Amino acid sequence: xTDQSVGGTARRARDRPRVPRSPQARRRQQDILHIAMDTFAxxxxxxxxxxxxxxxxxxxxxxxxHYFRSKSxxxxxxxxxxxxxDIEQLGTExxxxxxxxxxxxxxxxxxxEREGIVRLYAVLSAESVTDNHPAQEYFRDRYAGxxxxxxxxxxxxxxxxxxEAESARARHAANAVIAVMDGLQVQWLLDPGAVDMAAxxxxxxxxxxxxxxxxx
Numbered sequence: 148x149t150d151q152s153v154g155g156t157a158r159r160a161r162d163r164p165r166v167p168r169s170p171q172a173r174r175r176q177q178d179i180l181h182i183a184m185d186t187f188a189x190x191x192x193x194x195x196x197x198x199x200x201x202x203x204x205x206x207x208x209x210x211x212x213h214y215f216r217s218k219s220x221x222x223x224x225x226x227x228x229x230x231x232x233d234i235e236q237l238g239t240e241x242x243x244x245x246x247x248x249x250x251x252x253x254x255x256x257x258x259x260e261r262e263g264i265v266r267l268y269a270v271l272s273a274e275s276v277t278d279n280h281p282a283q284e285y286f287r288d289r290y291a292g293x294x295x296x297x298x299x300x301x302x303x304x305x306x307x308x309x310x311e312a313e314s315a316r317a318r319h320a321a322n323a324v325i326a327v328m329d330g331l332q333v334q335w336l337l338d339p340g341a342v343d344m345a346a347x348x349x350x351x352x353x354x355x356x357x358x359x360x361x362x363x
Contacts, residue, residue, distance in 0.1 A: 164215050164224050176214045179204050184225045188267035191274050192222055192282065219281035226271070226285055229264055244303040247296065248352050255328060256345035259335065269332050290325065297321035305359040320355045327351045 182203045186195045201211045215221040242250050258265050275282040298321040307313040335342040
């Protein structure tokens with residue numbers, strides 16, 4: 148094993164949470180994770196402190212760092228927990244075409260029942276555009292992946308061809324769908340009674356499908 152590979156192994160270890168051996172320690176790690184999720188959602192990453200998270204968990208800061216090594220790693224683990232929740236709801240296989248677009252509508256409806264996760268996403272995605280934010284790469288990759296999924300679904304549903312012009316229209320439409328869903332979350336967080344995220348998402352997707360589908 149080369150020095151470079153040893154260094155890479157060490158970096159990968161630092162980039163992952165410790166793996167607790169006992170059930171009690173695993174429960175404690177999960178407790179920290181959920182407390183951090185609530186704290187980041189309420190205050191953002193920059194304003195949340197390890198001291199507050201540790202205090203709420205009944206630990207010292209060193210105790211939290213024993214499980215997660217750094218505040219940025221704790222943030223990464225919180226985002227992974229959020230993704231795991233989405234994956235569980237998606238099932239074993241990602242739907243395609245119109246089924247994927249309807250899945251987006253269903254997701255918007257489910258989000259109205261999980262305010263904490265919606266707030267976490269809204270706060271951190273906005274905050275991630277600031278310089279050197281540890282979640283910037285995560286959100287850049289997430290948007291790129293989601294944009295591709297939505298564009299593929301629109302292309303398949305509308306029967307668009309492989310030409311550059313039609314591919315560009317599908318990408319633009321995908322960006323619009325994502326922007327609507329994210330914007331609806333912010334409006335809903337501020338005034339839940341005024342916003343039906345599922346209904347608005349469905350209306351926008353249906354309108355885009357009507358616009359993209361070739362005549363006849």
